[in-house]
Amino acid sequence: MPAKKTPTKNNRDEKGSPTRTHKTFFTFGLAKERDFFVENLSMLIAGGMSILTALDAIGKDMRSSRMKNITANMRLDIESGSPLWKALSKSKLFPGHAISLIRLGEESGKLSENLKIVSDEQEKDRSFRSKIHSAMMYPMFVLSLTVIIGIGVAWFILPKLALVFSQLKIELPLVTKILIGVGIFLGAYGQYVVPAVVVGIGALFFFIFSFSRTKFIGQAILFALPGVSGLLKEVELSRLGYLLGTLLASGLPVTHAFDSLAHATEISQYRALYIHMRDSIGDGNSLRKSFTTFKKIARLVPSPIQELIVAGEQSGTLSEVLLRIGASYDAKAETSTKNLSVILEPILLVIVWLGVVAVALAVILPIYSLIGGFKTQ
Numbered sequence: 001m002p003a004k005k006t007p008t009k010n011n012r013d014e015k016g017s018p019t020r021t022h023k024t025f026f027t028f029g030l031a032k033e034r035d036f037f038v039e040n041l042s043m044l045i046a047g048g049m050s051i052l053t054a055l056d057a058i059g060k061d062m063r064s065s066r067m068k069n070i071t072a073n074m075r076l077d078i079e080s081g082s083p084l085w086k087a088l089s090k091s092k093l094f095p096g097h098a099i100s101l102i103r104l105g106e107e108s109g110k111l112s113e114n115l116k117i118v119s120d121e122q123e124k125d126r127s128f129r130s131k132i133h134s135a136m137m138y139p140m141f142v143l144s145l146t147v148i149i150g151i152g153v154a155w156f157i158l159p160k161l162a163l164v165f166s167q168l169k170i171e172l173p174l175v176t177k178i179l180i181g182v183g184i185f186l187g188a189y190g191q192y193v194v195p196a197v198v199v200g201i202g203a204l205f206f207f208i209f210s211f212s213r214t215k216f217i218g219q220a221i222l223f224a225l226p227g228v229s230g231l232l233k234e235v236e237l238s239r240l241g242y243l244l245g246t247l248l249a250s251g252l253p254v255t256h257a258f259d260s261l262a263h264a265t266e267i268s269q270y271r272a273l274y275i276h277m278r279d280s281i282g283d284g285n286s287l288r289k290s291f292t293t294f295k296k297i298a299r300l301v302p303s304p305i306q307e308l309i310v311a312g313e314q315s316g317t318l319s320e321v322l323l324r325i326g327a328s329y330d331a332k333a334e335t336s337t338k339n340l341s342v343i344l345e346p347i348l349l350v351i352v353w354l355g356v357v358a359v360a361l362a363v364i365l366p367i368y369s370l371i372g373g374f375k376t377q
Contacts, residue, residue, distance in 0.1 A: 051084055058071060097257075097260025160183075231333060309321060
């Protein structure tokens with residue numbers, strides 16, 4: 001039986017009639033309840049419960065009103081004849097590859113199994129993000145604390161030191177003159193400059209690391225940092241092995257699997273690789289040829305991993321090979337996360353040390369000059 005078409009952008013069904021749309025709900029902050037939803041839906045359907053009854057049972061345990069409304073609207077859609085995957089697609093709770101898995105399970109009679117796969121994949125994705133966040137937490141804390149202390153010293157202490165040193169009738173070193181200039185400036189305009197600097201730094205970090213059109217710059221910076229680049233690579237290879245292997249084992253075509261992988265990753269270099277693989281395989285090329293035609297492939301996927309994937313394709317065990325690769329790199333990423341703070345600690349100490357030395361020299365050198373003047377007199 002041919003697969004049903006998804007609704008078009010103008011909200012019309014296959015016959016051209018307008019479909020009933022949901023109210024607009026913001027799904028931000030619903031990650032935990034979303035995971036609870038799909039995990040319990042999988043268990044209830046596997047236990048023989050109908051989808052409508054399962055949605056009723058799950059909706060009673062939802063805490064947020066938004067999630068209750070989403071579940072209620074899904075139930076209304078299913079009652080009116082919509083399949084589960086289409087109702088889930090309208091809810092915007094899950095990414096495209098998860099919807100594809102649920103649709104495939106619904107059409108093949110393996111809905112509960114594929115819902116379990118989606119639940120495991122969401123948990124794995126949380127684990128990948130957690131590894132990166134926990135690895136970056138320590139250096140970001142140290143750098144933020146350094147910036148806060150530096151701003152406090154510059155705003156409250158430098159103006160007083162500038163007043164003292166400006167009254168000394170001695171030749172001041174260049175670093176002290178700079179310190180005095182900064183102190184005088186902050187003493188006069190600090191209430192405007194400091195908030196502007198803080199907002200500027202926050203905006204800079206947002207545009208470099210979070211804004212969709214420019215975060216490739218932040219990713220390039222992270223890939224240039226020792227330790228961090230290796231961790232990002234291990235996490236992404238773990239995602240590649242686990243997600244691609246899971247999707248292929250569930251029966252999803254390899255081109256759809258690579259497309260889902262491209263939407264799942266946030267790293268632009270790997271997204272470009274997955275899109276290239278999708279298009280190349282769609283044109284009839286093998287995995288080996290698709291790998292070799294991508295520039296700088298060795299920087300993203302090591303040669304032994306490429307050979308493993310190619311061997312899996314040739315032997316018909318590609319999904320098993322990919323899952324083994326995912327498990328291997330997941331263990332490596334776990335170790336790298338623990339070791340990253342040790343790797344970055346010397347770099348952070350050098351940055352803090354340079355700031356302390358600069359301030360110390362600016363304060364101590366004029367004192368030595370003053371003492372030398374007293375001895376001469």
